[in-house]
Amino acid sequence: MVVNWRMGLVAWAVMPCHFIGGLVQARSAQGFALDSSLSHSKLSKIMAESASNIRTVASFVCEDRLIAQANSSLMDPLMRSRIESLKYGFIQGFSLCLWNIAHAVALWYTTVLVERKQASFENGIRSYQIFSLTVPSITELWTLLPTVFASLRILRPALRVLDRQSHIDPQRNGGLRRDRICGAVCFQDVQFSYPLRPDSLILQGLSFSIGEGMQMALVGPSGSGKSSVLGLVLRFYDPQKGRILIDGRDIRDYELRWLRTHIGLVQQEPLLFSTSIVDNIRYGNENASESEILEASKQANAHGFVSSLPDGYDTMVGEKGCQLSGGQKQRIAIARALLKRPSIMMLDEATSALDAESEAMVMRAIAQSGEGCGCTQIRVAHRLSTVMDSDTIVVMDKGKVVEMGHHSELVTSEGGVYSRFFKLQNLSGKSNTTLD
Numbered sequence: 001m002v003v004n005w006r007m008g009l010v011a012w013a014v015m016p017c018h019f020i021g022g023l024v025q026a027r028s029a030q031g032f033a034l035d036s037s038l039s040h041s042k043l044s045k046i047m048a049e050s051a052s053n054i055r056t057v058a059s060f061v062c063e064d065r066l067i068a069q070a071n072s073s074l075m076d077p078l079m080r081s082r083i084e085s086l087k088y089g090f091i092q093g094f095s096l097c098l099w100n101i102a103h104a105v106a107l108w109y110t111t112v113l114v115e116r117k118q119a120s121f122e123n124g125i126r127s128y129q130i131f132s133l134t135v136p137s138i139t140e141l142w143t144l145l146p147t148v149f150a151s152l153r154i155l156r157p158a159l160r161v162l163d164r165q166s167h168i169d170p171q172r173n174g175g176l177r178r179d180r181i182c183g184a185v186c187f188q189d190v191q192f193s194y195p196l197r198p199d200s201l202i203l204q205g206l207s208f209s210i211g212e213g214m215q216m217a218l219v220g221p222s223g224s225g226k227s228s229v230l231g232l233v234l235r236f237y238d239p240q241k242g243r244i245l246i247d248g249r250d251i252r253d254y255e256l257r258w259l260r261t262h263i264g265l266v267q268q269e270p271l272l273f274s275t276s277i278v279d280n281i282r283y284g285n286e287n288a289s290e291s292e293i294l295e296a297s298k299q300a301n302a303h304g305f306v307s308s309l310p311d312g313y314d315t316m317v318g319e320k321g322c323q324l325s326g327g328q329k330q331r332i333a334i335a336r337a338l339l340k341r342p343s344i345m346m347l348d349e350a351t352s353a354l355d356a357e358s359e360a361m362v363m364r365a366i367a368q369s370g371e372g373c374g375c376t377q378i379r380v381a382h383r384l385s386t387v388m389d390s391d392t393i394v395v396m397d398k399g400k401v402v403e404m405g406h407h408s409e410l411v412t413s414e415g416g417v418y419s420r421f422f423k424l425q426n427l428s429g430k431s432n433t434t435l436d
């Protein structure tokens with residue numbers, strides 16, 4: 001407009017041609033971006049699952065099936081991408097055509113202005129140069145849009161997870177803190193269903209209580225809700241109805257992170273981190289001294305096998321602890337939990353891979369590990385022989401307590417669930433017969 005207002009008006013007049021061309025291109029490229037990000041996310045899921053379950057894949061000879069799945073995850077988007085490419089090619093041609101028409105008009109009008117002496121040759125060239133450099137640059141911003149859309153599409157699931165507000169916020173400060181937890185646990189008429197399956201009631205009015213320092217065993221058929229009970233004590237979820245009390249106070253009153261530091265959990269399939277044994281044990285308490293780590297390892301009956309390894313406590317355990325046996329992993333996980341010195345220790349089939357002698361030794365160590373009042377233990381077990389000594393045995397079925405008491409009472413109760421399965425396990429002579 002400053003160099004030559006007539007040229008300026010032409011630039012404004014042809015600008016929509018540029019914009020429309022760029023917009024059409026951007027729109028058509030969006031489909032492309034979606035297809036390729038979807039197909040790659042499917043493919044990487046198949047690859048990650050196959051790699052982490054490589055032994056299962058090999059033992060079921062599933063390699064060909066997985067390769068076929070990986071191929072088909074790419075074939076469908078590939079076909080669609082070919083069609084999209086053709087469409088994109090035509091659209092690209094159309095928009096470039098519009099683009100070049102705009103340039104042709106601008107150049108033609110420059111020559112007209114110079115011919116009519118309404119612009120000097122120098123100003124004509126200058127204004128055309130300004131037009132041909134600035135207008136396409138502005139319009140090219142549109143062509144960046146597909147990249148922006150594609151990035152947003154890839155980021156959106158991650159952003160959704162980051163934005164999700166947890167109903168139970170472990171970062172929230174405030175709430176009750178005490179000098180210590182003694183470990184009395186009480187479930188009062190607890191009803192619970194998982195958020196993803198709100199209609200299926202997992203715990204149906206569950207009530208029981210354990211005194212501080214006592215040992216309680218949870219037994220029952222698979223799917224009866226035993227592990228869910230442990231998840232509720234750690235407040236991974238809150239019950240829909242009823243209350244859970246620790247030392248007489250509702251667990252929702254406590255500061256969550258503080259509460260969790262007093263509760264130990266060892267699961268049947270303990271997940272170890274891909275680092276050294278000592279770092280895995282230290283995970284329980286990063287401020288622990290070397291002698292405390294050694295002590296916890298001895299209590300968990302892990303010290304013997306760790307010392308016999310060439311690198312001892314510096315041995316790397318591999319991804320998820322794959323370079324250790326099941327029993328060794330369990331012992332490291334127990335040592336890690338013991339290092340926390342928890343007031344409540346929850347063991348979910350945590351000693352299933354240990355021999356009877358090691359198991360008895362570890363259980364004794366856990367019982368002595370709590371501060372002051374001793375450590376309250378909640379054990380989930382299928383092998384009844386391992387929980388016979390518990391102070392209380394709670395027998396669960398379909399989310400309810402069906403029997404409760406000491407082994408000597410339950411085993412003599414005629415027609416009782418516990419006595420029936422105890423006989424079954426003894427008769428079969430297999431210690432791993434389960435309540436199923």
Ligand SMILES: Nc1ncnc2c1ncn2[C@@H]1O[C@H](COP(=O)(O)OP(=O)(O)OP(=O)(O)O)[C@@H](O)[C@H]1O
Pocket residue numbers: 194195196197202220221222223224225226227228229
């Ligand atoms: N995250 C979850 N979302 C939805 N349902 C779940 C979830 N976890 C478990 N369930 C369901 O809750 C029920 C109880 O599961 P839970 O693991 O508590 O049983 P369990 O008695 O410990 O079983 P097992 O002895 O086989 O370990 C099962 O029917 C299970 O399918």
